[in-house]
Amino acid sequence: MIGAIALHESRRLRAGMMFWLLLAFGQLIIAWLSFAQLETFAGIAPQLKASGATLGAMDLVITPTFNSLVLLLLLCAPLLAMGSLAGEVHSGRIALWLSSPVSGTQIVLGKALGLWLATLPLLLSGILTLAALGFAADLDWPRFALAATSLLLFGLWLGCITLFLSSLFDHPAAALAASYGILLFLWLLDSLSGTDAPWYWFALLPHIEPSLSGLLRSQDIVFFVATAGAALLLSSYALARRRGDA
Amino acid sequence: MKPLLLARQVSYGPARNPRLIDIDLQLAAGDRLALLGTNGAGKSTLLQLLAGILAPAGGEVRVLGQRLDEAAPALRRHIGFLPQRVPAYTELSVTENLQWAGRLRGLRQRALQTAIERVLQALQLDKVRARLAGSLSQGMLQRLGLAQAVLHEPDILILDEPTAGLDPLQTEQIRELLGTLSANCSLILATHLLDDVQRLCDRVILLDGGRKAAEHTVTADTDLLAHFRRPMSDAGAGA
Numbered sequence: 141m142i143g144a145i146a147l148h149e150s151r152r153l154r155a156g157m158m159f160w161l162l163l164a165f166g167q168l169i170i171a172w173l174s175f176a177q178l179e180t181f182a183g184i185a186p187q188l189k190a191s192g193a194t195l196g197a198m199d200l201v202i203t204p205t206f207n208s209l210v211l212l213l214l215l216c217a218p219l220l221a222m223g224s225l226a227g228e229v230h231s232g233r234i235a236l237w238l239s240s241p242v243s244g245t246q247i248v249l250g251k252a253l254g255l256w257l258a259t260l261p262l263l264l265s266g267i268l269t270l271a272a273l274g275f276a277a278d279l280d281w282p283r284f285a286l287a288a289t290s291l292l293l294f295g296l297w298l299g300c301i302t303l304f305l306s307s308l309f310d311h312p313a314a315a316l317a318a319s320y321g322i323l324l325f326l327w328l329l330d331s332l333s334g335t336d337a338p339w340y341w342f343a344l345l346p347h348i349e350p351s352l353s354g355l356l357r358s359q360d361i362v363f364f365v366a367t368a369g370a371a372l373l374l375s376s377y378a379l380a381r382r383r384g385d386a
Numbered sequence: 387m388k389p390l391l392l393a394r395q396v397s398y399g400p401a402r403n404p405r406l407i408d409i410d411l412q413l414a415a416g417d418r419l420a421l422l423g424t425n426g427a428g429k430s431t432l433l434q435l436l437a438g439i440l441a442p443a444g445g446e447v448r449v450l451g452q453r454l455d456e457a458a459p460a461l462r463r464h465i466g467f468l469p470q471r472v473p474a475y476t477e478l479s480v481t482e483n484l485q486w487a488g489r490l491r492g493l494r495q496r497a498l499q500t501a502i503e504r505v506l507q508a509l510q511l512d513k514v515r516a517r518l519a520g521s522l523s524q525g526m527l528q529r530l531g532l533a534q535a536v537l538h539e540p541d542i543l544i545l546d547e548p549t550a551g552l553d554p555l556q557t558e559q560i561r562e563l564l565g566t567l568s569a570n571c572s573l574i575l576a577t578h579l580l581d582d583v584q585r586l587c588d589r590v591i592l593l594d595g596g597r598k599a600a601e602h603t604v605t606a607d608t609d610l611l612a613h614f615r616r617p618m619s620d621a622g623a624g625a
Contacts, residue, residue: 144489155477232471236534238439239467240490241459380456384398384441 141242142250149254153220159258162216166262173208174269177201181277197277198284198354202270206287206352209266213259213291213298214327218319220258221302224251225379226315234382244379248303248372255299263295283354290351297368298323304371307378342367388451389414390464390572391436391542395445398431399596405431406596408445413542413572420583420604421576423593429576430470430546432593436574437467437544449542463492466540466571470547472531476520480511480530483519484537491538505533509563525556529563536567543567544574549582561585584608 153159181200188195228234237247267288273279305322306315323344330343340346347360391413399405406428413419421429434440435447438454438461447454449461474483481502488498506512509529514522519530528548535543548564549557557579564573564586575586583590583604592600602608 148486148489151482152475152478155475231473232469233473233475235434235437235439235467235469235471236473236487236490239437239462239465241462241492242490243459244456383439383456384443 141246142253145242145247145250146253146257149224149251150257153254153258158219162219163262163265166212166216167265169212170205170209170266170269173205174201174273177205178273196280197273198280201273201277202279202284202287203353205266205270206291207349209263209291210294210348210352211327212266213263213295214323216262217255217259217295217298217302218305218316218323221255221299221306221319222312222316223306224255224303225307225375226309227306227312229310229382230312238383244376244383247379248307248375252296252299252303252372252375255303256296259295259299260292263292267291280354286354286356287352290348290356293364294348297364300368300371300375304375304378307375389448390417390450391574392448392451393432393436393445394448396432396435396442396447397444398428398435398440398442401443404443404596406435409593409598411591411598411601413574415541415572417589418568418573418587419575420587420590421574421593422578422580422583422590423599427593428596429593431596433467433544433546433574433576434469436542437465438462439467463538464541465544466535466538466542467544468531468535468546468548470550472519472527473534474519474527474530476518479516479518480522481506481515483530484533487534488537493538501537501539505537508536508567509533525552525559528552528556528560532560532563532567536571539570541571542574543571546576547578548575549577549579 178201181197184200223230225234228237271279271284271288274281274284301323302315302319305319306312309315309318326342326344330340330345333340333343341363347363350357351360389412391411393409393411396409397404397407409428409432411419421432423429431440435442438447438449438459441455449464452458452461454461475486478486484502484505485498488501493501506515509532511526511529511533514526519527522530532545532548535545545564549560552560561582564575568586573586575582577583584606587604590602590604591598592602
């Protein structure tokens with residue numbers, strides 16, 4: 141049932157105008173960023189070669205563009221997720237879900253997966269655009285694969301977080317505002333505090349940047365798994381509260 | 387014989403300001419029960435409790451003898467529910483909405499396709515099957531809601547003001563459809579319209595301020611308006 145809910149959620153999003161606008165906007169930004177980074181790289185490549193520097197296309201084109209993709213995803217995911225649960229409540233369709241023989245956990249897991257499926261076209265188009273650079277430049281493919289996988293999993297994490305925020309509200313616009321507020325806060329947290337501050341662990345960039353450069357760290361895995369798990373649990377709890385069960 | 391649906395001492399809402407207090411009702415196979423009451427009497431809340439959408443703060447709801455709660459979601463397969471606002475995705479077509487409603491209720495592949503064709507015919511929706519739900523008239527949308535509710539052939543059909551907002555012709559058509567659709571299941575209906583009760587139900591419960599004020603059998607001669615005017619003084623009395 142979780143798979144069916146995921147496919148339905150993804151289909152519902154694809155039936156709306158927002159999905160296609162975001163996909164078109166995303167493609168445009170990715171193409172522009174990739175070419176801008178590539179142009180810069182092409183300009184300095186001879187000097188790098190002459191100086192014997194080890195920096196390549198992965199460091200100067202792929203990783204910065206992947207970082208920009210993260211920001212793009214932070215802007216797009218809340219727009220897709222705002223209606224996931226808040227929209228169902230606002231439109232009254234939550235009655236269809238809650239009167240069905242489906243558990244709250246199945247609904248939450250299915251919707252989180254569905255949101256991820258909906259962000260996949262944007263992510264895959266970005267990854268494939270950058271992978272195409274492999275025809276013209278030497279790419280460190282294992283690092284590229286790790287960075288691309290991290291980006292895909294970051295999309296799943298974002299689905300869990302934005303779904304949780306959507307579960308707290310009765311109106312999609314409120315869910316959208318809360319999502320932008322929280323994600324912006326997490327995005328800026330590392331620049332607002334020192335590395336020794338206790339809340340530094342919650343800062344998003346120090347956890348995502350290493351894996352986008354091809355460095356896999358256990359503390360980052362723990363961060364993403366723990367926060368996504370907590371978001372899913374809290375979403376189930378929020379759904380149970382709607383029933384009056386919790 | 388176990389009742390199909392049983393509500394025992396059901397309460398809902400915070401203790402200081404409850405929305406429903408100690409409601410008892412039971413429904414046997416083939417019963418047609420109406421809930422009548424003023425705005426805010428608790429009709430919709432009670433229906434949502436009976437459909438398993440809300441969990442009671444006190445008391446219990448049982449379906450086929452088993453307690454209806456989050457631990458037994460499969461019990462909800464016996465229930466078809468049409469809320470006041472039709473739970474349709476406006477960006478999906480009539481058929482896509484029915485496909486999703488059927489899948490949520492556990493119908494698969496051939497059984498789902500057969501069920502969709504059956505309700506499209508029964509509710510005269512076959513001509514608009516490809517249209518987006520958002521482009522349907524209110525009457526057609528209400529039919530789609532009914533189709534979603536009866537798609538999985540439930541034992542209990544729960545309807546929250548199914549004729550609200552419809553013109554007289556559409557109201558009449560929906561009443562006729564309800565008469566046909568409820569032939570094979572038990573029916574609980576919340577309504578403001580005494581005509582709905584008289585035409586579709588054989589029993590009525592009057593709710594007042596979240597309490598069950600009275601219960602009557604309904605016949606062609608029952609003066610529902612008189613009962614409606616003095617529900618509290620009739621508490622506990624028969625017809």
